[in-house]
Amino acid sequence: GQGLNIPAITGDIDGDLRPVPPTIGADEPTLVSCDAPILTAKANNVAISITGCSGSTIALTANPTGGSGCSGTWEYAWFDGTNYWNGTGFISVAEVWNTSYDNINVINVTVSTTYTAKVRCSDETSCNSESNVIVTIISAPANITAAIGDPANGLEHYIDISWDTVTGIDGYELQYSTDSLTWNTLYSGTLTSYAHNCGDNPNRV
Known part of the structure; x- marks a missing residue:
């Protein structure tokens, strides 16, 4: 078959004179198209x-x-x-x-x-x-506060915990730990406050 005539290329790769129009063969240069990969970032x-x-x-x-x-x-x-x-x-x-x-x-x-x-x-x-x-x-809520309220019945203490609203999220999860290693969930939901019952020990979270 006939190849592409490129005036600037007068010889083939083994030094022979390239005919016009050139003949496609094993020693004729061919143009290879570059196609970039499709990325999925x-x-x-x-x-x-x-x-x-x-x-x-x-x-x-x-x-x-x-x-x-x-x-x-x-x-x-x-x-x-x-x-x-x-x-x-x-x-x-x-x-x-x-x-x-x-x-x-x-x-x-x-x-x-x-x-x-x-x-x-x-x-x-x-x-x-x-x-x-x-x-x-x-980002995490900018501010979080916790306050121990007076027990209504003289026995059960509550810690009232509240935090700032964060936009663009589905909800909040409030956790506590007694050793900074193991964490337990107190609350999971969309509210920005939670009252935790400490029983008769106001220092227990």
């Missing part, structure tokens, strides 16, 4: 969006599928809307590409962020694709 193995607690570590993964025709290597970058990941944090203004950045761990995340995973061919940077994942960070 995930946070903690969840796509599109997740909700996390302030100060948590978020595992970001690019999850590439497919990809062909790259004469170099596939390299990755992450963008947080302001800076690029440089191996330790999102602190680089310039793009930072690395073959190992398909998986990264972001430590102590405190701000809601849309993270963008990017991939490109190192030898053909126009061969690229990207994907986003939204991480919504929720």
Whole structure:
């Protein structure tokens, strides 16, 4: 069959004069199209969006599928809307590409962020694709108070516990511990206060 006539290429790869139109054969150069992998950015193995607690570590993964025709290597970058990941944090203004950045761990995340995973061919940077994942960070209540009230019957004491409202959550879980190791749940629900019956011992929680 006939190959593509490229005026700038007058010889084939073994030095013979390339005919016009060229004949496709084992020694004729062929044009290979580069197709970038399709990315599915995930946070903690969840796509599109997740909700996390302030100060948590978020595992970001690019999850590439497919990809062909790259004469170099596939390299990755992450963008947080302001800076690029440089191996330790999102602190680089310039793009930072690395073959190992398909998986990264972001430590102590405190701000809601849309993270963008990017991939490109190192030898053909126009061969690229990207994907986003939204991480919504929720902080603990700013204030929590506890007060022991006078027993109504002279015997049973109550600790009245209340806390600030936190937006964007499904509910609250109130826990206690006597040794800072084992935690027990006192309350789980949507209210912002709880009265705990201590019996006849006001120091018992």
